[in-house]
Amino acid sequence: MQEKLLETIERFDTIIICRHVRPDPDAFGSQLGLAELIRENTTKMVYTVGEDERSLSFLATMDEVDTETFKDALVIICDTANRGRIDEERYALAKETFKVDHHPEIDDYADASWVDTSYSSTSEMITRWFEETAKPNGWKMNQTSARVLYAGIVGDTGRFRHPNTTEHTFRAAGVLMEQGIDLPELFRNLYRKPLxxxxxxxxxxxxxxxxxxxxxxxxxxxxxxxxxxxxxxxxxxxxxxxxxxxxxxxxxxxxxxxxxxxxxxxxxxxxxxxxxxxxxxxxxxxxxxxxxxxxxxxxxxxxxxxxxxxxxxxxxxx
Ligand SMILES: [Mn+2]
The missing domain is CATH 3.10.310.30 (Diaminopimelate Epimerase; Chain A, domain 1)
Structure with missing residues (x-):
């Protein structure tokens, strides 16, 4: 499936990436981390869609995409187990859809799916996809991508404490750290509490x-x-x-x-x-x-x- 994800991305000029409603760091991390990877390594048009979330705006803001654009696009849906939770109803207009998720499968809504519950987070899936599939094909990762993917892994593992944290999770974190992440900045933003x-x-x-x-x-x-x-x-x-x-x-x-x-x-x-x-x-x-x-x-x-x-x-x- 990892190979298929790369092949599918390569077949499209326009790629729109969605995630679930009420986004958490992993939803944003996997969505934006993948978007930034594709932007860094191709000349494709890549958009991220969904509601903005004020408490996570330090990670990213979303793009406006008109309905026409969906019709020729590949839509990749990250971190979303069922169609009712996709934060973009127009996903269904896409020429092709691809789901990437670590939740137990409850709704097989996409043309192709890479679903694996052994990963701590969808951000870890994207990181390992980069390391094992994209990188051997010459892809590179930039700091923007590494930062949001790291935030996603930190979010879903409760700072590497939850039982979903594996040796693979730490290796993925290592791959991201190689890009140079400002950890104090990231943790300050992730866990700040207003008075x-x-x-x-x-x-x-x-x-x-x-x-x-x-x-x-x-x-x-x-x-x-x-x-x-x-x-x-x-x-x-x-x-x-x-x-x-x-x-x-x-x-x-x-x-x-x-x-x-x-x-x-x-x-x-x-x-x-x-x-x-x-x-x-x-x-x-x-x-x-x-x-x-x-x-x-x-x-x-x-x-x-x-x-x-x-x-x-x-x-x-x-
Ligand atoms: Mn998740």
């Missing part, structure tokens, strides 16, 4: 509780977001605020949106949570997933399901 967000974190930490099975829930009301002047998107940075809590096995963050529904983020140190997310209009990785809840009752159901998963979980059998 309002830090104060909201303080309030949430003050009220956290832990169930007998090691399940915690962080609830954030629309009122709290308004009081602290934090957006729903910005609040996502707080999902790991309690990750070092002793005895914590799995947890959920439930953020009320303006329409009264809740954005749900589930995290785990063992029990599988994406199957729970799938029951609530979401999905993701086994240990990190997202979903939605329509009511406080649905939140209680999810917390009960987390407790059940934590209760069933026996680390000795894993």
């Amino acid at each position: 309002p967000l830090l104060r909201l974190e303080g309030e949430l930490l003050r009220t956290v509780s832990l169930s007998e099975y090691g399940v915690a829930a962080i609830r954030v009301s629309d009122e709290q977001l308004k009081q602290y002047e934090v957006t729903v998107n910005e609040s996502s940075a707080l999902v790991n605020a309690i990750s070092d809590l002793e005895g914590l096995l799995t947890w959920g963050m439930f953020v009320e949106q303006e329409d009264g529904t809740y954005r749900v983020r589930l995290r785990s140190k063992g029990p599988i949570v994406n199957t729970i997310a799938e029951k609530h209009n979401g999905g993701g990785h086994p240990l990190a997933a997202g979903a939605s809840a329509n009511s406080k009752e649905e939140i209680d159901t999810i917390i009960a399901e987390l407790n059940e998963a934590a209760k069933q979980f026996n680390p000795k059998t894993q």
